[in-house]
Every structure is written in C-alpha cells, then in structure tokens.
Amino acid sequence: MPNNMEILIDRKQIADGVARIGQEITRDFAGQSVILVGVLKGACLFLSDLARQIDLEATFDFIAVRSYGTKKESAGEVQLIKDVTTPLEDKNVILVEDILDTGLTFTFLKKLLLARKPRTLKFAALLDKPSRRQMPVEADYVGFKIPDKFVVGYGLDYAERFRNLADICIFSEDAGK
Numbered sequence: 001m002p003n004n005m006e007i008l009i010d011r012k013q014i015a016d017g018v019a020r021i022g023q024e025i026t027r028d029f030a031g032q033s034v035i036l037v038g039v040l041k042g043a044c045l046f047l048s049d050l051a052r053q054i055d056l057e058a059t060f061d062f063i064a065v066r067s068y069g070t071k072k073e074s075a076g077e078v079q080l081i082k083d084v085t086t087p088l089e090d091k092n093v094i095l096v097e098d099i100l101d102t103g104l105t106f107t108f109l110k111k112l113l114l115a116r117k118p119r120t121l122k123f124a125a126l127l128d129k130p131s132r133r134q135m136p137v138e139a140d141y142v143g144f145k146i147p148d149k150f151v152v153g154y155g156l157d158y159a160e161r162f163r164n165l166a167d168i169c170i171f172s173e174d175a176g177k
C-alpha cells in the first residue's frame, strides 16, 4: 500500500459488508433470478465478490459511463459509453455501483434502465456519501455510509490509480505522487 494512505474500511470489513448485501439480495429475491449490472470500472471488484455471495440464479452485464469534471468531482453531465447487451424487459435487475455520491450517475442510469421495462430495478452501492447528495436518490442495498472524504481502493480510483488496493483508503495527495 502506498505511504500515507489511511485505511477507512479494511478487507475484512469489506468482505463482511459484501456478504451481508449478498444475504439481503438472496432473501429479497428468493425463488427468482437476477441480473447484476455493474458500472465499469469501479464496481468490478464489488460485483465479482457480491456475485459469489448471492445464492440465486444470477447473470452479469456491464455498463460504462463517463462524467466530465475533475479527478475527484463529476461536473454533472453523465454520458453513456457502453450499454448492456442483455435484454432487461421483465427481469430483476440490480445495478451495482462502487459509490453513491452526488447521485447524478444513478439518476442517469435509473432513467436509462427503467426505459427497458425491467420487472424490478434495485440499486446496490458498496459505499454511500449521503452528505454529498444533489439528487433525491437512495440505494436499496448499502455496504457502508462514509463521511465526505475521497476514497480509493477495491475498485475506486484517483485518475485510474489505486483500484487494486485491497482496502478502502482515504486518498491523500502525498500518496498520489
């Protein structure tokens, strides 16, 4: 791990949080199948761990968006880069995101996916920064509520770096050098 990075949520806590969400989804969709739609790239690691904690018939798909802005802030405009390839009509769809921050990305994706007429659309976010919300959206499944700090690791990046850290760390400019 880079110097000066402070761990906010360690790998054991992450595993426990992911297992709990997996149990909640397994319980809520008992007897049904689900499609997990991961938002690239940040949700990759979360989706792969979460999928193994869901004891249901499950398939995956991926979607990618770009939001313009700085390395830490989205500027408010979200653009679709890669769509899902699976038909979602009448399916139980669970959108899987690394973090719910302002809510702009989720608001955009919710509208896009609801237009495909899924049977249900749920939203699983590993992390939630409620203090930063600009849109009135909440996740159905949340791993951890966190304070207004910029975090990296377990899929989350700073300018594409640090996604491979096993723990979720508070990013410090010093460590980014």
Ligand code: IMP
Pocket (backbone or CB within 6 Å): 042, 074, 097, 098, 099, 100, 101, 102, 103, 104, 105, 106, 149, 150, 151, 152, 156, 157, 158
């Ligand atoms: P929202 O549209 O503001 O809700 O932001 C969602 C996206 O912003 C996430 O999928 C992340 O890519 C990015 N993001 C927000 N907060 C952080 C953070 O603390 N670390 C890394 N990426 C973040």
Ligand code: MG
Pocket (backbone or CB within 6 Å): 042, 157
């Ligand atoms: Mg990102």
